[in-house]
Amino acid sequence: MEKTALHAKIGLFILLIILLVSCSAIKRVPDGRQLLVKSTILVDSMAPKDPRVPTLPILQPNQRLLTIPLRLHIYNLARPNRDSMYLKWMQEHPEGLKRRNAILSEKQTIGLGQSLVDFNNWLKRTGETPTLIEETAIEKSKERLKAFYWSQGWFNTEVDHNITDSKRAKRAGIEYYVTRHQPYKIDSLRTQITTPVIDSLYQLVKAGSILKKEEQYFTPNINTERDRLNSYFRNHGAFHMEKENIRFEGDTVNTGHKATITLIIKDREIKEGDSSFTVPYKIHKISEVNIIPDYQNVSGSKEADTLKYEDYNIFRYGKRKYRKSTLTDAIFFHKGDVYRDIDRDRTYKRITELQSFSYPTIKYVEDPRDSTGTDLIANVLLTSKKKFEFTYGVETTHSNIQAIGVGLNTSLLIRNLFRGSELLDISFRGNIGASTNAATRNSRFFDLQELGADARLSFPRLFLPFDVNHLIPKYMSPSSNLSVGYFSQINIGLDKQSLNSALTYNWRQTPTKSTRLDLINAQYVRNLDPGNFFNVYRSSYGSVNDLANDLNINDPTYVNTSGNLTVPDGTNAFITDAIAGNLGANDEQREIIRNIRERRNRLSQNNLIISSSYSWTRNNREGIYDDEFSRFNMRIEAAGNVLSGVSSLAGINKNDANTRRVFGVEYSQYVKTEIDYVKHWQLFNKHVFAIRAFGGIAIPYGNSNNIPFIRSFFAGGPNDNRAWQAYELGPGKTGGLNDFNEANMKLAFNAEYRFPISGAFKGAVFADVGNIYNVLDSEDDPDAIFDSIRDLEYLALGTGIGLRYDFGFFVLRFDMGFKTYNPALEENRRWLKEFKISRSVLNVGINYPF
Template sequence: MEKTGLHAKIGLIIVLITLLVSCNAVQRVPEGKKLLTKSIVLVDSVAPKDLRVNTLPVVQPNQKIFGIPLGLHIYNLARPHRDSIYFKWMQEHPKGLKRRNAILSEKQTVRLGQSLVDFNNWLKKTGEAPVIIDELAIEKSKERLRAWHWNQGWFNTEVDHKVKENKSKKRAWIEYYVTKNQPYKIDSIITQIAAPVIDSLYQIVKSESIIKKGEQYFTPDINAERDRLNSYFRDHGAFHMEKENIRFEGDTVNTNQKATITLIIKDREVKDGDSTITVPYKVHKISEVNIIPDYQNATNDKAADTLKYEDYNILRFGKRKYKNATLTNAIFFHKGDIYRDLDRDRTYRRITELQSFLYPAIRYDADPRDSTGTDLIANVLLTSKKKFEFTYGVEATHSNIQAIGVGLNTSLLIRNLFRGSELLDISFRGNIGASTNAANGDSRFFDLQELGADARLSFPRLFLPFSLDSFIPKYMSPTTNFSVGFFSQTNIGLDKQSLNGALTYNWRQTPIKSTRLDLVNAQYVRNLDPGNFFNVYQSSYGSINDLANNLNINDPTYVNDSGNLTIPEGTTAFINDAIAGDLGADDAQREVLRNIRERRDRLSQNNLIISSSYSWTRNNRVGIYDEDFSRLNLRIEAAGNVLSGISSLAGINKNDNNRRRVFGVEYSQYVKTEIDYIKHWQYINNHVLAIRAFGGVAIPYGNSDNIPFIRSFFAGGPNDNRAWQAYELGPGKTGGLNDFNEANMKLAFNIEYRFPIAGAFKGAFFADAGTIFNVLDSEVDPDAIFNNLSDLQYLALGTGAGLRYDFGFFVLRFDMGFKTYNPALEENRRWLKEFKISRSVLNVGINYPF
């Protein structure tokens, strides 16, 4: 039956592909016109070295997948005039319409017609209209090719073209021939700067010019130099400077392929009545700073309550909501400072980060008391957000634990709690789900419950008893977060309860570099139903149950009427008695049982983790649509050291396991490091190559010989190695013997090529390599342990393809992964033996995996 279903699916796919391929690609091409099949650019008779040149022609052929213009075929499936055709049929076939109305109402008939029209429009929107060769577009393309090379310094570039027909009369391609000729180089740079103060500023930084004598002319360098000078001038008092007022002109007449560049900065033009006059640029300074925290209440008939604090004027039109220092700490300019864009931008960003104000505005007005026209009054205008904000949401969930679940999430945000722009965020979440309780066999609707509550208090500064302003100044946007949380699960796994709390500091050294320091991160996890272990971890249960059958165990102390071990009494008694040598188990069998007992004890034990961690991130991505960026994250965590010192000083004795307990729990002690690197390259037509490399290791010591399950690594799943399910892969070459496989070391390497298909549909090809290992912990299985670099041969490789639909605000992702190299198989069967649809894994995810 499985093979029949598989063959049917393959047949359906083949039929669909055949239908698309068999479509006539030129059926929507008008008579006398030609479909563009390809566009070729040759620069000095060879392919251009810079691939961007190929994208310059205005008309580009339809996108192709495996040589098939899929988007074009989808577009061709649409009828040109579906709306008029259907309604014309209604008018011309009254009998057919009457028969249809006998089945459907007249309203439903109209809706059916409209749905056909809507589907037809969707095909047009999703597909891609045929690209027609157009002479006007060709001339525009040639001009773009000339302009691009002109901007590279080839001022005498010549461009020609030819349209070449295919065998089919309705198809053709275009070849563009670019001849660059001799490039022009920078001979000298001269200046024409009208304002003496601007000329003086230029003389200070002219040695840092991006434009260099002797180098080939390059328009992007000219633009970059204009940006550099504009930023420098505005950061040194030139408040009225505009980038458009900085011009560069090149003289190339009779210069023997050399260009003389002239920097021109004229005086600024201002309106004087009906005429325009020129005024020299000046260096401006700030004479007053006014902060109005309740600008929405400012009216002409109400006087402000003015308070002078340090060198700021705070004007209030209502009751005092914010501390004076809270307002002034967000301002980066002072009375007497030279005007700087940098200070203004930092102030905007810092006020926005406070999350207490709507649309902050900074207005600079000429000081009427100053006769020189250089003084500015800075007015910071703030409008407060609502103090309380309540949100809630309802969601439906489905997982391998819950057949169906309904969840409610609520959040209450309280702003400016202590008048210092603090934020208190209190959230509650609850979920009830339907499942069968494997522990007792009861089937009840809504028998699964999850309940959680969290509170986070944020301060817009470092909350410390001492100052670190010289090390972490306020422009780094320092924040402090106190958080506590509680979570409880009932009838799910081992029925966990957890309590956590953290003290976290964040700051940003530069726009692309940030740091997070978790000074204290405490978590207590309690398992309420450890006896349910073998119901949850079925593979472990299967191993000991098979072993009991091999030993012919039929005593009711251990097994039920069906001959299977009972849970938990039978499994516990069997493991203990067999290891003690009472049931005839040999040494190998007892070793298996010891390993299973150790795993049960480890995964069902309560955990107390008190750790500190440091994370550093470098991310140069600019916005969510930037697809040419890199991101590096480094993290180190140490747990248990404080508890170890306290328990040692307090004289707490070690138990039989040579461990110390705090609050009745063996606390965890380990050090953990992670490195995560992501890089994206964007190519022509929104094609993207993305890679990711991840490495992590957690070493237990002192009071621990293994890592808590909640802090360990796993492999597989939609954001990892997609040819394996989550927790299915590893450790090492063991082949995922357990239900939830985890270890204390992980290596992962991913590469993905993403490309547009048609409309919002995107495609991808990917390869995922990696697995988990055990190292320097209590694991004794040699197949799971990483010993040396030769064990890298046990990294699993999955390859596959994906289909995605971009909704704009998120991406719905479908990825099918194939086990290309499986280290769990025999050495001569590891490559491609499971590369088949029946062994593939379908992953569904939201947004891209990295």
């Protein structure tokens, strides 16, 4: 049945393609005009190396999908004037209209006509109008090509073109011939700076100029140098300097392809009414700093409560909501400082990070007490946000675990809790759902429950008993987060309860480099129903049940009337007796059963993890629309060392398994490290090539011989190797024997080529390489263990295609992955044996995977 449906879909798709292709591409091309089918550019008789060059001509051939101008064909399906045609038909065919009205009402007839018009307009919007060759657009394209190479120093560039007729009717191509000639190089750099103080500042930084003698003229370098000088002047007191006042002029007349560059900075121009005059620039300093924390209360208020603190003036028009230091610590300029843009920008940023104020404003006015006109009064105007903010949301859910679920999420945000701009965020989430219990087969309405509560207290500083401002100054935006949370599940999996808490520090060294330090991260996980293990992990149950059938176990102590092991009593008794040698199992079978028991014990045991971690990130992405950037993250975590020392000093003895327990739980002890690198290249016209490389390993030691499930690695899924489902891949070449496969080492490498299709629709082709392995832990299956470089041959390869729709603020993603190289198969069957639609995996995700 599934194959029939699949064949029907494929047949429908092929029929659609045939219909579109059969529609002539020149259907909407008027007589005497030509459709542009090819655009070629030759630069000095060679294809251009710069990928931007082909995008410069205004005329571009219609977009193609697999050599087919799909959007053009869609456009051609539309009627040019569907609305007027329908009205004309109604007027010219009254009998036909009468017959239609006998079947449909007049209103329905009009609605049908409007539906046809709407569909016709949709075809026009979705399609693409034919690109027709026209001389005006060709000349503009030639000017753009000349301007592009002129900006790179080829001032004598010539551009010619030729229209090449196609063998097919009404079709033609355009060839552009770019001759650049000899480029111009910078001969010397002169200055015309009218204001002496600006000239003095320039002399201090001219050695660092971007413009170098004998280098080819390059307009982006001119712009970079202008930005550099403007930033330097404004960060050294030139408050009224504007980038537009910094100009560069080049003299290329009779210079032998040399360009003499002149830097021109005239005096400041002041306009008063219809007249204007110039004055020299001045170096400004700050004479007063006024902070008004409740600026919205100024109008109609009584005289302000004025307070001097350090070198700041604080004006309050209401009760004192904030401590003095809270306000002044966010200000990066002081009385007597020379004006600097960087101080103003850092102040804006820091005030915004406090999350206590809306739309901060900093105004600089000339001090009327200063006769020289160099003193500025800085007024910091702040408007407080509401102290309390309450949000809530209701949602319904459906999954393979619950048939229906209803959830409630609430959050209470309290600002400025201790008058230091602290934030307390208290959230609650709850969900009740209905399902069928896998063990009893009894259906109960709303038998599933999930409850959770979290509280997070944030400080806009490092919450430490000692001062570290000399190491981490306030311009690095230091912050601290103290959090505690509780989560509970009933009738879901093993019915977990978890309690977690953390103390985290964050700071940002530069706009691209940031650090996170988890001084302490504690998590306690308790499984309330470990006896439900074999109902949750069905692969493990299937393995042990098959062994019981192989051993012809029919004793009611172990099996039910159907001959299957009961859960949990039958499975537990069978495992115990089989390992003890009471049921006739051979050595190989007992080893399999021992492995299953070990996995059950590990996944159903309670966990106590107290760790510390350090994470460093470098990310030069400038926004969500930046398509060329790199991101590097390194993280290291160590767990159990504090508990190991405390338990040893407390004299806690080791048990038979050579481990210690704290609060009745064997605490975890391990070291874990991860490295993640992402790089994006924008090739041309929204075409992006992206790669990712990830490596991680967690080594247990001391009180542990394996890594807790919640700290392990897994492979597969929409953000990993997309040819396998999440937790399905690995470890090694084992082939994903369990329901949830995990290990303590992971390697992953991804590459993806992204391209536009039509409007908000984007496409992608990708390749994902990776796997998980066990190393230096309790695993003894050689197929799962990484013990030599040769085990890299078990890295799985998945390839595929993707379709995405960009909503602007997020991307809806569909990726289809194919198992190209599956290390779990026999050695001679690993390549391409599962490269088929029936074995593919469809992933749905939000935003890009990396």
